[in-house]
Amino acid sequence: MNSSREQLIASTAAANHLLEAEIAEIEHERTLYPDTRAVGLEALKIVQKHRGWVSDESLLAVAEYLGLPVAELEGVATFFNLIYRRPVGRNVILHCNSVSCWIMGCEQLKERISAELGIDFGETSEDGEFTLIPVPCLGDCDRAPVLMVGADQHRNVSAESLGEIFARYRNRQA
């Protein structure tokens, strides 16, 4: 990391402010819930959609914008599995490790994913493409083992098919 001081300041300032698009989406959510607290969780999801994860600065910005206690929002952010409080790669791999996938060999599959990408759970590949996260039952148990990459479900995944799956996401234009 060689960000110059100026860049760092600029990025921090940007992170501290919600983007116009984020604010528009948050305001839309406000119309769907009668209470601001409910909007808080939605706002975290919105910020994450735009920035990939929820940094301290983003969390503070949301809390400030909605007038919610920071600690309360942090308590919510850290409670839910799909709010990322650390940076993730361009593609998040959700590896189903629940019982049906376990019976069908998800542990061996995980070993192959780790070997192929050089990452363990919670880690991001060196090229910044993939983050590997375990997830409870993805609800496709008759086609186990299953994993998600980004918003896509992959079923009946074999060690052999991993390379082809990852190639589809690698260097994909956002």
Place this chain on the structure above:
Amino acid sequence: MFNNPLTRNIDFSRPPLGLADYEASGGYGGLHAISKGLEPADVLEQVKESGLKGRGGAGFPTGLKWSFVPMGEGAPQQKYLVVNADEMEPGTFKDRLLLEGDPHLLIDGMIIAAYAIQASKAYIFLRGEYTDAERALRKALAEAREQGYLGRDILGTGHDLDIILHTSAGRYICGEETALLNALEGKRANPRAKPPFPQVSGLWGKPTIVNNVETICNLPGILAWGIDWYRSLTRGSDHGTKLFGVSGKVRTPGCWELPLGTPIRELLEAHAGGMREGLELKGFLPGGGSTDFLLPEHLDLKLDYDNIAAAGSRLATGTMIVLDDQTCPVGMVGNLMTFFSHESCGYCTPCRDGLPWVDEIFRDLERGKGRREDLEILEQHVDYMGPGKTFCALAPGATAPLGSALRHFREDFERHVDEQRCPYRN
């Protein structure tokens, strides 16, 4: 007449039916009956009569649940209907089928349920990972709004209904209805103390009904084709059909809509094709990860709520996880304990501290570090985390596979200790 009201429109070789095609197939009949004067009390009566039981796991009679909602002049103005589409029970893959395959069926059923309890606002609490279901639902909701089936004064009935799709940020505990309500309110999803029950004081303190996706999807059929038809569907003592699934090492795993009361053997052999070549059935969890193991000797039981309960387990979600004779039962239960331990909300002590302890013992057993006294500690936890000793049903759910595995597969546990390794690994 149909014998598959839940899945008759589902065909994954094409996109789900749009509103016009869905309606042409007999859909939204309940809504039209309502517009012709069917009263909320009539709907409630029909649902009670049908004998429909909740398909989310607990099997509570749906009509009875609804009947606790305050009605009439003195009732609170704002009431809510919430659909629990947070399918996350390990080994359960039935609601996904309905959500992705026939989204209008759910909306149809929600209109009926919301009318019955006079709720003008409804939320679908959808699992965040169900992105295909989200897409299908958004499209169907837009069509229903466009058609005037949602919104203000629907078809001149004077009844308003908005349906809002909420995607969850992900925690198993959100399947517990009061935890779900907290999550919808933007709070940590800890369960709430009951009473008050949500029917009286639920979402934002207002009367709220939380029903499972499959439960709601039963309603359009009941209203359209009547109680006699609905009650004729069964092959057992509970009424209607149910989605049944089989996963694990069977020849053709899958999910099928079958009459309640279908024998387990038929599900396993005729539909799932029996065990894979060279494998024997050792046991199975009949309704997802938080049910007690049943054994090959139970294969002739009929799949309905009372029969499975009498055998010491639960029908629950109706999705069966099969354990074969070459898969380690200790490893399988250990996997479930890791899941439950991770998904404990941390609110009450037996669950928060008990589950990680149990999970750690399973890791020791797997690593060849198990001790005889560990098995006693596991037994104790079946009691400490059992029904009535925790704040909600999560930990008791975990004790179901744990306690039954200790009973049925004792020898496997002992071999892990005596041989200081997993005997299923070479």
